[in-house]
Amino acid sequence: MKTDEKNNNSPLRLAVLGSNQVGKSALTVRYLTKRFIGEYRSDTDMLYKCVLQVDGAPQPVEIMDTWASCDESSDAHLQWAEAFVVVYAITDKESYRWAANTLQELSVRRSSASVLMLGNKSDLGHLREVEEVEARTLALTHAARFTEVSTAESCVPVADALDSFLKEVKAQRGSSNNGNILGNGSPKQRKLSVTRMLGSLIGRHSPPPQPITELIVLDKGERSKLVRCSRQI
Ligand SMILES: Nc1nc2c(ncn2[C@@H]2O[C@H](COP(=O)(O)OP(=O)(O)OP(=O)(O)O)[C@@H](O)[C@H]2O)c(=O)[nH]1
Ligand SMILES: [Mg+2]
Numbered sequence: 001m002k003t004d005e006k007n008n009n010s011p012l013r014l015a016v017l018g019s020n021q022v023g024k025s026a027l028t029v030r031y032l033t034k035r036f037i038g039e040y041r042s043d044t045d046m047l048y049k050c051v052l053q054v055d056g057a058p059q060p061v062e063i064m065d066t067w068a069s070c071d072e073s074s075d076a077h078l079q080w081a082e083a084f085v086v087v088y089a090i091t092d093k094e095s096y097r098w099a100a101n102t103l104q105e106l107s108v109r110r111s112s113a114s115v116l117m118l119g120n121k122s123d124l125g126h127l128r129e130v131e132e133v134e135a136r137t138l139a140l141t142h143a144a145r146f147t148e149v150s151t152a153e154s155c156v157p158v159a160d161a162l163d164s165f166l167k168e169v170k171a172q173r174g175s176s177n178n179g180n181i182l183g184n185g186s187p188k189q190r191k192l193s194v195t196r197m198l199g200s201l202i203g204r205h206s207p208p209p210q211p212i213t214e215l216i217v218l219d220k221g222e223r224s225k226l227v228r229c230s231r232q233i
Helices: 005-008 025-035 071-078 094-108 122-127 132-141 155-174 193-202 224-232
Strands: 013-017 047-056 057-065 084-090 114-120 146-149 190-192 212-218
Touching: 013 025, 013 071, 013 094, 013 132, 025 057, 025 071, 025 084, 025 114, 025 155, 047 122, 071 094, 071 114, 084 094, 084 155, 094 114, 094 132, 114 132, 114 155, 132 146, 146 155
Parallel strands: 013 057, 013 084, 084 114, 114 146
Antiparallel strands: 047 057, 047 212, 190 212
């Protein structure tokens, strides 16, 4: 198989970063299932493997819904992903600072990676602490895309933002490969039935629509192995 062909067929890896409770899990599940679920497990990373239509063609995609409470996660996430969605809540200035620091870090450490900054919870405008123009200007400074969304209110803007971001990432895929951490030689992972896991999240009688084909829960200790693993490649 030619290198270009191989790169195009390999999963497109997206890490969803952001501080606590900004809506990373809600956003990821909203995008993949169109459903909004109020509360999520919040002590681990979740890796969703799926095949999505990107620019009119089926594309394997892996989305890592990260858990922010653990410092050592960032190295693993920064190295694993090909593109990054940085989320903050417009009602939480501290989460915006976290996002700003992350954009800065990405500019230094992953300067060629595509980045989308999302200001979530736009339905809570009366509690707004971050002005849209400030965030948009910051994103522009870092050559990142930007939009505000309300994951709770509607799935369309979330889908539009992520669909066009994935399209851009796919288009920008160059000849350099970003490594393969979770392929052969990956750390031990707990593979769960997707139906069972999402069933426990959204209720027994609401099976998730496709396209998720696999959901992997990464335990705390396994993140550092991700970093070591990536360095072996
Ligand atoms: N009003 C409103 N609430 C939201 C929105 N998105 C998420 N939430 C709520 O925000 C809270 C946190 O959502 P999560 O998706 O668990 O946030 P998270 O970033 O994954 O949190 P951690 O995993 O703990 O870092 C939950 O109570 C959600 O229901 C939104 O767009 N609007
Ligand atoms: Mg979460």
